Amino acid sequence: MNPTITASMQAVEITEPGGPEVLRLCRRPVPQPGAGEVLIKVAAAGVNRPDVMQRLGLYPPPPGATDIPGLEVAGEIVALGTNTAGLAVGDQICALVSGGGYAEYCLAPALLCLPIPNGLTLLQAAALPETFFTVWSNVFDRGRLQPHETLLVHGGAGGIGTTAIQLAAVWGASVYATAGSDAKCRVCKSLGAKAAINYREEDFVERIQALTQGRGVDVILDSIGGDYLQRNLSCLAMDGRLLQIGVQNGPKTQINLLPIMLKRLTLTGSTLRPRSVKEKAVIADALQTKVWPVLASGRVKPLIHSTFPLADAADAHRLMEQSGHIGKLVLTVNDG
Ligand SMILES: NC(=O)c1ccc[n+]([C@@H]2O[C@H](COP(=O)([O-])OP(=O)(O)OC[C@H]3O[C@@H](n4cnc5c(N)ncnc54)[C@H](OP(=O)(O)O)[C@@H]3O)[C@@H](O)[C@H]2O)c1
Incomplete structure (x- = not known):
């Protein structure tokens, strides 16, 4: 593991099913990438309605996924597991994840990492994968x-x-x-x-x-x-x-x-989250070929309503539950 990575990290956990107040900052061990996985230092994480459903206890993480919410992140790769050809430490990417986005570090399947479309910031890219x-x-x-x-x-x-x-x-x-x-x-x-x-x-x-x-x-x-x-x-x-x-x-x-x-x-x-990495990778390939060039051209842009520091994830959930937003809500994490 990269020596600059600390052993533990800040994350937001769901202490029990309930309202936004059950989202609490906590410390968790930094996860280690396994085969086919990369570790991302998260700059920003998207907030999605399914996170609200998970917080309410109505959308449990699939088997093997972390209990930390967050289905999409953007940031820098800081460690690689085996079988991650094509990716390198230092790459800036965005990724679809099965959970764990509301944290300083997050594991992602290498096959579900996509480059940051030209002209977009990490913050904007964090709002892309899930939708x-x-x-x-x-x-x-x-x-x-x-x-x-x-x-x-x-x-x-x-x-x-x-x-x-x-x-x-x-x-x-x-x-x-x-x-x-x-x-x-x-x-x-x-x-x-x-x-x-x-x-x-x-x-x-x-x-x-x-x-x-x-x-x-x-x-x-x-x-x-x-x-x-x-x-x-x-x-x-x-x-x-x-x-x-x-x-x-x-x-x-x-x-x-x-x-x-x-x-x-x-x-x-369909639901996206429980699908296999292999199935999602087919979607990732199609997006990179057909949609990422359109994002790079500026003809399609993620619409970001507002951003919240990781510690204020509960406020983001409150706004989403009131449907007070237009477009996406994003959590800023490490200098995101
Ligand atoms: N199946 C999947 O793979 C998958 C993946 C991601 C998300 N989703 C689902 O997709 C939905 C949207 O997710 P999101 O993250 O985009 O949430 P979101 O940003 O909160 O968008 C939901 C929107 O629906 C509108 N709405 C609520 N009731 C409505 C009604 N009766 N008629 C028309 N519009 C209504 C809300 O505002 P207004 O009522 O003010 O218009 C809001 O703008 C959620 O149900 C989520 O669970 C499914």
Whole structure:
């Protein structure tokens, strides 16, 4: 191990399932990289809604993952395990991790480390992996969105939403979004949405039907669930695809199955975290080839609402739970 690395580090742990106050600074041993892993000195770590779910006790870490929250980091590689060809100590990278981001040091699978896109800071890069892996694997891979098609993004002003709108718009698709305020709707439009629907004031099914002359949309990215499912089925065009990636309105509902048959719809979904490193590495390769050049060109940018020192992770969670943010929240760690 590099002699400049201390034996222990600051991290944020979840002391028990509960509100933001259960996030506490603690000291933990600095983890040692095993085969296929690198140790990153974390400059910044993204905050995501799944971290809130984990804190509430509703999204436990997969077997073998650390209990420290944090699904994405950017920083400098300070130690390498075996089988980490292509990476070197001193490299600045961002990485998708299964946990451990809320800490001064974090292990990452070498295959899930990506270069910092040209022109982006470490802080901006820390906001990329979780949403870009999720959006790519759902909208473009499973959802097969085509440039001439239409996409509806629910929660358009969140981390996932701001990423999905930008990527799909740059891809050439016509994008519609829902969000909970007029200010959020304006941001969705500034990111490339053709129209944004304030779901608190308008019925998104009616608006989508009007916007598409009754045709419906080809693909929906939905993290709301619950009663949105039936309404999403009403919004889909023939051969439409629904990507379920979250259940903010609950995991259960009753639906009329007929639209699925009559419109030949595909209902699918996924969670990212429990997938194998090998599966995630396929997504990482696609992102590096197809999306990192777009980030480097400046046509797509992570939208960062605010940053918090690691010690104030609870404040970041409070803001996220109030949906007071637009885009991403990021924790700054070692000089990040
Ligand atoms: N499956 C996966 O692999 C995966 C990976 C990452 C995240 N996720 C899920 O994706 C979702 C978004 O995550 P995130 O990190 O982007 O969280 P986020 O930044 O908090 O975004 C969530 C957004 O949804 C909006 N929203 C809430 N209720 C809504 C409704 N009824 N209709 C439309 N919008 C609504 C919120 O604000 P307003 O209500 O003010 O508009 C907020 O902007 C979460 O459910 C998360 O669990 C899934």
